[in-house]
Amino acid sequence: AQSVSQHNHHVILSEAASLELGCNYSYGGTVNLFWYVQYPGQHLQLLLKYFSGDPLVKGIKGFEAEFIKSKFSFNLRKPSVQWSDTAEYFCAVKTNAGKSTFGDGTTLTVKP
Amino acid sequence: GAVVSQHPSWVICKSGTSVKIECRSLDFQATTMFWYRQFPKQSLMLMATSNEGSKATYEQGVEKDKFLINHASLTLSTLTVTSAHPEDSSFYICSASLESSYNSPLHFGNGTRLTVT
Numbered sequence: 001a002q003s004v005s006q007h008n009h010h011v012i013l014s015e016a017a018s019l020e021l022g023c024n025y026s027y028g029g030t031v032n033l034f035w036y037v038q039y040p041g042q043h044l045q046l047l048l049k050y051f052s053g054d055p056l057v058k059g060i061k062g063f064e065a066e067f068i069k070s071k072f073s074f075n076l077r078k079p080s081v082q083w084s085d086t087a088e089y090f091c092a093v094k095t096n097a098g099k100s101t102f103g104d105g106t107t108l109t110v111k112p
Numbered sequence: 113g114a115v116v117s118q119h120p121s122w123v124i125c126k127s128g129t130s131v132k133i134e135c136r137s138l139d140f141q142a143t144t145m146f147w148y149r150q151f152p153k154q155s156l157m158l159m160a161t162s163n164e165g166s167k168a169t170y171e172q173g174v175e176k177d178k179f180l181i182n183h184a185s186l187t188l189s190t191l192t193v194t195s196a197h198p199e200d201s202s203f204y205i206c207s208a209s210l211e212s213s214y215n216s217p218l219h220f221g222n223g224t225r226l227t228v229t
Contacts, residue, residue, distance in 0.1 A: 009153075032215045043116075044205070044220040051215035090155070092218075098144070100218060104155040 002027035002093050006103035013081050014111050021076040021106050023065075023091035033074040034092040034100070035065055044090065050074065061085070083112045114210050115139055118221025125196055126229055132192045133224045135162075135206030141186035142208035146218065147179075150203040159204075162189040196228040 007022035025031065035047040048059025055067040065076045074091060091103040115138040125131050135145055143164045148156040160181050161169040168181035178200075180192040193200055205223040209216040 004155075034217055036218075036220075043222040044207075044218075046217040046219075049215070049217050094215070099158060099161070100146070101158070102155045104153075 002031070002095055002101045004091050004093050004101050004103035006089075006091055006106050008106045009104065010107045010109070012109045012111065015083055016080045017110075019076070019078040019081045019085070019108070021089055021091075021108070023074045023076065023103060025072050025074065025091075025093045025101075027072075027093060027095060030096060032094040033065075033067060034094065035059065035063070035074075035076050036090045036092060036102075037087050038090070039087045047076070047089070081108070081110050083110045086110045114219040116206065116208055116219045116221040118206050118224055120224060121222060122225040122227070124227045124229060127197055128195055130192055130194045131196055131226060132190055133204055133206075133226075135189045135191070135208075135221050137187045137208050137219075140208075140210050142189075143186060145183060145189040145206055145208045147181065147189075147191050148205045148207065150205060150223070156205060159191075162206075164189075193226065196226070198228045201226055201228045 003026045005024045032051040034049045036044045037047045038044045048057050050057045050067045058064045063078050067074050088105050088107050090105045092100045094100045117136045119134045145162040147159045150156050159174045162181045162183040164183045170176045183189040203223050207218040207220045
């Protein structure tokens with residue numbers, strides 16, 4: 001069975017700081033990787049995804065993530081965070097069976 | 113597009129009663145919907161996969177007789193928590209994909225906060 005590990009439970013940054021959230025997964029086969037975001041009071045929504053091709057994928061609001069197959073990682077990055085990026089971020093893995101497995105989530109707090 | 117609507121947003125019920133939660137795909141048809149449960153400060157745990165026109169597939173450890181899932185149409189799946197107990201209090205979230213392909217992302221409902229007193 002697949003598993004997802006997010007290293008940081010709570011990250012606090014000042015505006016304009018750079019962000020990197022770690023995500024590692026455990027699965028031997030082909031995977032599709034996602035980052036979802038949940039802003040306060042809102043539902044989960046897709047931030048970006050990777051399933052093939054360029055391992056560096058770009059998502060909404062200036063976020064990007066890099067798939068490193070050898071490290072089983074899919075870290076999320078943003079060069080300069082804004083206060084509005086305060087949210088909870090979930091990394092997820094989806095296998096060919098169609099099931100998605102989520103990490104425990106990382107709460108990002110950006111101080112203005 | 114790809115809006116998933118979940119109702120109710122929150123519900124309080126007494127122990128022993130049943131609660132039904134609805135999940136609708138508003139602008140697309142979903143042959144498959146997923147039901148998750150989320151505890152505070154924890155991840156989403158998949159409870160079951162709801163399949164239109166057939167029985168739901170439950171994850172290990174999830175009681176199918178307690179969490180009844182019905183997916184009678186391509187736009188509606190329901191989760192009924194039967195004989196609810198305080199330990200069933202949680203945040204329940206449904207989701208669906210636009211496509212059945214494995215690289216299709218999930219679209220989520222707003223979730224339902226269930227409190228059993």
